[in-house]
Amino acid sequence: MSKARITVAKGDGIGPEIMDATLRIMEAAGADLDYDFIDIGEKVYLSGNTAGITTESWDILRRNKVFLKAPITTPQGGGYKSLNVTIRKSLGLFANIRPCKSLSPFIESKHPEMDVVIVRENEEDLYAGIEHRQTTDVFQCLKLITIPGTQKIIRYAFEYARNNGRKKVTCMVKDNIMKLTDGLFSSVFKEMALEYPEIESELKIIDIGAALLADQPEQFDVIVTLNLYGDIISDIAAQITGSVGLGGSSNIGKGFAMFEAVHGSAPDISGKNMANPSGLISAAVLMLQHLGQLDAAMNIANAWYKTIEDGIHTGDIYRSHSKQKVGTREFADAVIARLGQRPAEISPLKLNKDDFRPIIIPEYDRPKHAKVLVGADLFIDNSHLTPVQLGAILETHAGDHLKLKMITNRGVKVYPDGLPETFCTDHWRCRFVNKHNPKDVNSMKAVEKETIPQLMMALLNEGIDVVKTENLYYFNDKLAFSLGQGE
Ligand code: NAD
Numbered sequence: 001m002s003k004a005r006i007t008v009a010k011g012d013g014i015g016p017e018i019m020d021a022t023l024r025i026m027e028a029a030g031a032d033l034d035y036d037f038i039d040i041g042e043k044v045y046l047s048g049n050t051a052g053i054t055t056e057s058w059d060i061l062r063r064n065k066v067f068l069k070a071p072i073t074t075p076q077g078g079g080y081k082s083l084n085v086t087i088r089k090s091l092g093l094f095a096n097i098r099p100c101k102s103l104s105p106f107i108e109s110k111h112p113e114m115d116v117v118i119v120r121e122n123e124e125d126l127y128a129g130i131e132h133r134q135t136t137d138v139f140q141c142l143k144l145i146t147i148p149g150t151q152k153i154i155r156y157a158f159e160y161a162r163n164n165g166r167k168k169v170t171c172m173v174k175d176n177i178m179k180l181t182d183g184l185f186s187s188v189f190k191e192m193a194l195e196y197p198e199i200e201s202e203l204k205i206i207d208i209g210a211a212l213l214a215d216q217p218e219q220f221d222v223i224v225t226l227n228l229y230g231d232i233i234s235d236i237a238a239q240i241t242g243s244v245g246l247g248g249s250s251n252i253g254k255g256f257a258m259f260e261a262v263h264g265s266a267p268d269i270s271g272k273n274m275a276n277p278s279g280l281i282s283a284a285v286l287m288l289q290h291l292g293q294l295d296a297a298m299n300i301a302n303a304w305y306k307t308i309e310d311g312i313h314t315g316d317i318y319r320s321h322s323k324q325k326v327g328t329r330e331f332a333d334a335v336i337a338r339l340g341q342r343p344a345e346i347s348p349l350k351l352n353k354d355d356f357r358p359i360i361i362p363e364y365d366r367p368k369h370a371k372v373l374v375g376a377d378l379f380i381d382n383s384h385l386t387p388v389q390l391g392a393i394l395e396t397h398a399g400d401h402l403k404l405k406m407i408t409n410r411g412v413k414v415y416p417d418g419l420p421e422t423f424c425t426d427h428w429r430c431r432f433v434n435k436h437n438p439k440d441v442n443s444m445k446a447v448e449k450e451t452i453p454q455l456m457m458a459l460l461n462e463g464i465d466v467v468k469t470e471n472l473y474y475f476n477d478k479l480a481f482s483l484g485q486g487e
Contacts (some may be wrong), residue, residue, distance in 0.1 A: 011070030013265025014275035021332035041072030069373035093251035113218035120230025138427035157224035248282025269341035273327035307344035375433035
């Protein structure tokens with residue numbers, strides 16, 4: 001085992017208190033570490049740096065490759081970007097891992113058997129933050145799901161399960177509605193599950209999946225899901241173990257990893273020696289595992305379990321089973337005093353070097369696909385024409401090669417043959433395809449690329465406001481766009 005040099009940020013609010021407690025415990029447990037401290041967060045934002053981090057700090061982070069981070073405060077308003085999202089995306093930290101285990105009866109939880117690990121995709125989905133307002137009525141946010149991003153996170157979930165002796169991986173998606181994006185996630189999951197026959201795999205729709213997680217978390221083991229769903233269900237899972245103050249998480253990328261508590265900077269209790277340092281202590285245990293310092297990781301985890309078992313609790317988890325209410329510093333002292341001890345009832349953390357293989361994610365090999373343009377959706381800002389009037393104008397200008405196939409409003413077909421009951425906004429999706437298509441959508445004919453801008457020019461001259469276009473493709477002879485509701 002060699003000494004590791006890591007970057008540490010003490011963060012904002014309760015950050016410095018829980019970081020000091022964690023560093024003291026790591027030192028007492030014999031963790032073999034050197035530290036570089038960087039300032040991030042509120043102080044940096046308020047100095048006029050809207051990114052919340054300086055170039056020098058980026059250099060230190062990139063050099064050390066392992067980052068222990070306390071929570072930071074994002075000032076509200078102003079053009080401040082979330083530094084957490086920036087760090088995750090800039091350093092390619094594609095996997096967010098949150099173990100959520102009940103320590104009942106020592107920490108009250110309605111779910112004593114719960115022991116779930118959430119593997120959340122960390123870079124894609126609606127968190128790309130690509131948003132536009134297109135008309136008076138309509139705002140949009142692009143949901144981007146990629147094949148390499150999906151392959152990486154699902155591979156990671158199965159490899160994590162294999163490395164950690166986990167028996168089942170559940171994938172949560174909404175592929176009954178988002179057939180292309182969430183459909184990609186579920187199809188990669190089904191395909192990759194075949195490579196791990198010893199691990200049970202199951203697919204759940206996120207709505208019932210989240211409900212079951214909140215009600216019967218003991219039926220889940222590892223859950224892999226997309227960014228937004230993962231964000232939501234991992235907070236639910238952390239909270240139902242007893243307190244959001246308990247959870248630690250790792251953010252893993254290729255050659256870089258960041259470890260942090262699940263909770264925020266808790267300004268309401270900052271500077272009062274009240275914060276529970278357990279979330280950051282758990283993150284430090286995950287970090288030491290990652291660095292291969294397994295003895296220090298086990299030593300800290302087991303002393304921490306023993307402290308919890310002995311009823312020495314901070315205010316947020318102080319309940320009927322608790323024996324002594326302590327502050328942040330005293331909690332750290334109690335953990336340090338128990339280093340070398342093991343819990344009597346909570347199962348201790350046992351790590352074996354031989355159980356750990358590094359998780360290697362294969363490089364993405366982009367397949368070759370035959371891509372054929374078969375039409376385009378033109379999005380039009382219109383607040384005065386009815387669907388029938390708009391349809392008539394568009395049909396007139398469709399030209400010799402294209403025809404208007406349908407108009408939808410918020411995804412529902414309103415032309416031809418719309419229903420008068422359908423509520424319409426000022427944002428119309430107008431689908432144009434080859435004039436000579438057969439009825440069957442699975443055998444559409446190709447269209448020439450230049451016909452689309454020609455159509456846009458014709459509509460522009462007619463005073464029609466085209467706010468965006470989306471090309472319609474077949475990939476390898478397969479439809480690669482969704483049909484309109486009612487198409
Ligand atoms: P929060 O997690 O800071 O606090 C929510 C509640 O939980 C508060 O009542 C707080 O006192 C309590 N709490 C949180 N951690 C605790 C602990 N360790 N011990 C005891 N009680 C604890 O969430 P918030 O109030 O929504 O956010 C505060 C700030 O933190 C915001 O600026 C937000 O942007 C930021 N934040 C940062 C991160 C991060 O850096 N990873 C994550 C979430 C929120």
